[in-house]
Amino acid sequence: MLSKYRTILWDFDGVILNSNIIRTRGFIEIFKKFPEEKVFELVKYHLKNGGLSRYHKIEYFFTKILRNKMTQDKIFFYAEKYKVYILNNLVDKRFIIKDTLDYIKEIENTFSMHIVSASDENELNQICKKLELDSFFISIHGSPVTKKENIKRLLKHNKLINEEVVLIGDSINDYEAALDNKIDFVGYNNIKLKNKQIQYITSFKTLTK
DSSP states (O other): OOTTOSEEEEOOBTTTBOOHHHHHHHHHHHTTTSOHHHHHHHHHHHHHOTTSOHHHHHHHIIIIISOOOOOHHHHHHHHHHHHHHHHHHHOOGGGBOHHHHHHHHHHTTTSEEEEEEEEEHHHHHHHHHHTTOGGGOSEEEEETSOHHHHHHHHHHHTTOOGGGEEEEESSHHHHHHHHHTTOEEEEESOHHHHHTTOOEESOGGGGOO
């Protein structure tokens, strides 16, 4: 399935790191002083839109759910609180998805690989370094730049041919980011994507037999 490509763009959360539960708890933690039913609305939105950044979700919480005014300072204040929670709870090799890591190790000299995530870029680099994942990837990209824009910049900067690039992700937002940049997409670790008739990998072991 992937042999026709030269470059793989990897989503991170839910694809390389089994981090979605911790990231969900992070929103509950930083907004614990707000009405529980409002935070629950945010959690539902977060789970439905895994490929969107925390900056977007924090702004959404205040402007769409709470109907409050929002400033960039407030967004970054809560984003920093979220970052602290994530770094304190997520840097643990137990969260690495073994199926993915085994495959990455096997193909590291075959494909050019980059991470393109909705997670905070600085935080993402710290996590990858501490988990000894950074050496597998040419570059690591994250928010506050959107995933669509990061892919666009990466394609242009590296002079990549669209037909030779594939994004592997676990959310519909990842799929939409790939479509927007005219590159192929393969779903992983989210059966809802398979049900949408999107190219899907159940296990990377099936690619190495």
